[in-house]
Amino acid sequence: MSAIEALTKELSRLPGIGTKTALRLSYHLVKGTKEDVHRLAGALRRVADEVHPCPICGNYCDGEMCGICSDPARDGSVICVVEEAYEVGAVDRTGRFRGRFHVLGGHLSPLDGVGPERLNIAELEARVVAAAPKVEEVILATNASVEGEATAVYLENLLRRQGVRITRLARGIPVGSDLEYVDGTTIAEALAGRREM
Amino acid sequence: MSAIEALTKELSRLPGIGTKTALRLSYHLVKGTKEDVHRLAGALRRVADEVHPCPICGNYCDGEMCGICSDPARDGSVICVVEEAYEVGAVDRTGRFRGRFHVLGGHLSPLDGVGPERLNIAELEARVVAAAPKVEEVILATNASVEGEATAVYLENLLRRQGVRITRLARGIPVGSDLEYVDGTTIAEALAGRREM
Numbered sequence: 001m002s003a004i005e006a007l008t009k010e011l012s013r014l015p016g017i018g019t020k021t022a023l024r025l026s027y028h029l030v031k032g033t034k035e036d037v038h039r040l041a042g043a044l045r046r047v048a049d050e051v052h053p054c055p056i057c058g059n060y061c062d063g064e065m066c067g068i069c070s071d072p073a074r075d076g077s078v079i080c081v082v083e084e085a086y087e088v089g090a091v092d093r094t095g096r097f098r099g100r101f102h103v104l105g106g107h108l109s110p111l112d113g114v115g116p117e118r119l120n121i122a123e124l125e126a127r128v129v130a131a132a133p134k135v136e137e138v139i140l141a142t143n144a145s146v147e148g149e150a151t152a153v154y155l156e157n158l159l160r161r162q163g164v165r166i167t168r169l170a171r172g173i174p175v176g177s178d179l180e181y182v183d184g185t186t187i188a189e190a191l192a193g194r195r196e197m
Numbered sequence: 198m199s200a201i202e203a204l205t206k207e208l209s210r211l212p213g214i215g216t217k218t219a220l221r222l223s224y225h226l227v228k229g230t231k232e233d234v235h236r237l238a239g240a241l242r243r244v245a246d247e248v249h250p251c252p253i254c255g256n257y258c259d260g261e262m263c264g265i266c267s268d269p270a271r272d273g274s275v276i277c278v279v280e281e282a283y284e285v286g287a288v289d290r291t292g293r294f295r296g297r298f299h300v301l302g303g304h305l306s307p308l309d310g311v312g313p314e315r316l317n318i319a320e321l322e323a324r325v326v327a328a329a330p331k332v333e334e335v336i337l338a339t340n341a342s343v344e345g346e347a348t349a350v351y352l353e354n355l356l357r358r359q360g361v362r363i364t365r366l367a368r369g370i371p372v373g374s375d376l377e378y379v380d381g382t383t384i385a386e387a388l389a390g391r392r393e394m
Contacts, residue, residue, distance in 0.1 A: 002258070002259055002264070003240070003243045003244045003247045003248050003259040004244060004248060004257060004259075006240045006243060006244075007240040007241060007243070007244045009240075010236055010237040010240045011237070011240075013233070013237075014222055014225065014226075015221070015222070015225050016218065016221075016222075021213065023283060023286075024212070024213075024283070025211055025212070025213075026244070027257075027281070027282060027283045028211065028212050029211075029241070029244060029245075030244055030248050030257050030282075034245040034246070036210070037241050037242070037244060037245035038241075038242065038245050039207055040207040040208070040210075040241055041238040041239075041241035041242045041245070042238075043200070043203045043204040043206075043207045043208075044204060044226070044234050044235075044237055044238035044241070045234070045235065045238045046200045046203060046204070047200045047201060047203075047204045047223070047226060047227055047234060048226075048231040048234035048235050048238070049231070050200045051200050051201060051227050060201060060224075060227050061199070062199055062200045062201075067199070084224070085224060085227075086220060086221070086224045089220070
């Protein structure tokens with residue numbers, strides 16, 4: 001297999017990248033400078049060799065612990081629970097949350113054989129039980145899907161005994177959207193959760 | 198910059214890959230096995246270190262010359278001229294062309310400062326002039342764009358003196374398309390090039 005064929009094969013394994021796109025990317029890389037290609041290869045090796053889950057929250061990190069867990073300015077009394085590591089950034093970039101995170105690594109899905117023991121749930125419980133930092137609120141920010149909701153309900157039952165406040169993200173109309181195009185279930189949730197003006 | 202941020206930055210330089218896609222790819226790679234990431238990095242390094250233009254036709258290769266130029270079964274009396282290396286595969290995969298190729302490396306574009314000296318045109322002329330293998334036909338398979346046509350006309354004028362047969366790909370209705378959706382210029386070309394049934 002030629003070098004270009006080998007690269008095309010590897011690139012086409014990536015999600016959302018078919019054979020044609022992979023071929024186009026390969027030729028783009030071949031046409032560019034060697035330095036650019038080496039920098040991309042180096043970035044890949046660095047990710048393979050250095051990145052591992054944060055021992056506290058399960059987010060990916062390349063140091064002893066992740067940037068959020070090691071930041072003393074973050075409020076340790078509130079934990080926002082998300083399914084996947086890339087969702088940490090989605091919440092964090094809003095700038096409206098200064099607490100810590102916990103990454104489950106997926107959602108409960110009995111049909112796929114994913115029970116509580118396959119997720120970072122014991123670690124979450126241990127954080128809530130621990131004396132310091134004292135956790136006062138757990139925000140369940142699992143996805144608004146059937147599995148995400150089921151996971152949230154499971155966690156609520158599990159953590160309620162610890163006397164911690166448990167909340168979840170509001171359901172409602174996405175900002176900027178026309179009511180006409182919002183599905184009925186979302187409008188029903190928005191009605192149920194309506195607030196005084 | 199964290200390892201994931203660095204990888205995301207490098208991936209988002211690729212054409213057609215925005216920041217969100219790059220982030221998604223980075224997390225996909227982090228979630229996969231180290232071996233997969235190392236294999237992709239290795240394929241990239243191989244491309245950067247080994248791939249270079251074939252000294253005869255200008256196609257990319259990782260050996261002394263490209264697979265087509267080094268194949269004794271290919272007919273050296275016909276040369277198909279394309280603009281870019283990735284177009285060699287498009288013609289070759291049809292299985293209907295058993296001659297050799299020549300890659301120009303672009304098209305003439307005076308406004309962008311691309312004159313004949315910036316393309317592999319002198320090399321093409323040398324191949325046509327050379328005694329062996331004797332070139333009998335040059336197929337101009339430049340793109341059906343204004344620049345591609347202008348490049349073809351330039352090459353025709355240049356090569357005509359060598360007494361070689363010069364052809365170009367037929368213009369016409371793409372196979373499988375409805376006449377209703379084909380543009381007028383293409384229909385006009387198809388009419389002008391109509392053939393006996």
